[in-house]
Amino acid sequence: MVATENSGARGRRRSFDVDEAVETAMRLFHARGYDAVGVAELGAELGIKPPSFYAAFGSKAGLFERALRRYAAGEANIFARAQAEGGSMAEVIEQTLLLAARLYPKRDGVAGCLVLDGARNSADPEAAALAETMRKAGVAAIRDFIAAEAPDRADALADFVAITMKGMSAAARDGMGEEALTVVARMAGRAFRRELAAEG
Amino acid sequence: MVATENSGARGRRRSFDVDEAVETAMRLFHARGYDAVGVAELGAELGIKPPSFYAAFGSKAGLFERALRRYAAGEANIFARAQAEGGSMAEVIEQTLLLAARLYPKRDGVAGCLVLDGARNSADPEAAALAETMRKAGVAAIRDFIAAEAPDRADALADFVAITMKGMSAAARDGMGEEALTVVARMAGRAFRRELAAEG
């Protein structure tokens, strides 16, 4: 077996592509949840043996953390994508929910949001803490974004958005499709606008 | 050890109270999820050994089914409770969400809805199927209830309610408290009314 260069230039050279491995792990964790994916299966899927696995990632939770970061840095960061598209504050929020409706439905066995549901009911406190940290960062970003325009009601409005996203992720994992999710996203978007327009 | 009568008169006599055991198991499954609770722990907590466990419940999933049924038959059936309180259709729906806000926050390590989240990410397909069946029954009841008044939009409105409940359950499991959940429940209730009043 010949050593290949990693696609990410940093780090030690390994006989396998670390980025590709993280992507594969991300897909597996996303499809079935953190606990349900074993290290043996990850190793088999990634084509590496346990010692290489632990040399590269430290632990199963270490790989999960890298998978979470990769997930949040990509197209799954629907709030950042909606912000990039511009528009009013309410438009950005509604677009976030509409992007969720497009992203969350099951494709190739993967549904919902990895950050919101990937470690739900996990028995590993480390994995749970990693996901919780990222969830809090996400809702904090939304709250701060809302606070610029409605500081008094930012907490409540952000909670509403967060609950809608968590519900959409759960519903998608339960099998709800894009059209139904989009209808609900529009309802929630209208609700957000109306709550925003109402007197505080 | 003296044999005691079961509180439920049906079934074989056992040295332990089956109903009490189901209640204990319900609490454990609810607190940590189906997969994270082992048969050994259940046996220890229930004070029974594995053979008695399997004689009484057949399997871990069998006990989970009994726990689910017990859960859905009690105060956790917030939709039935809201219906019993009477009021307009929209009032019943809003009351359902308000009851969720009161029921879901963490108490004694238990949060959210057992049916919605107890088997989430479970590796056991039997447990997942049991929870899915009960979820579908619950949302079907809500849909039918809405359909009596708004048959054209019953599906979309029921999806909105279901997603709100799933989101509230997830948020409660993530630590959200009763006040914040209540605020969101009111928002969702107002949204439901407005969607109902809008032209279809």
Added chain:
DNA sequence: GAGAAAATATAGTGGTCGCTACAGAAAACT
């Protein structure tokens, strides 16, 4: 009280979990 039936406890099944000790192979440095 004797025999039959049922529920129990002891002990252990094979399997999987995350993880690692050890040794051999490959690569890097001098």
Added chain:
DNA sequence: AGTTTTCTGTAGCGACCACTATATTTTCTC
């Protein structure tokens, strides 16, 4: 080339998983 360092494969660690075969105790029937 020789030495050192780094990585990888083989094998297996102890712990836990859901579950059960066997034997003993308890309970019921007569």
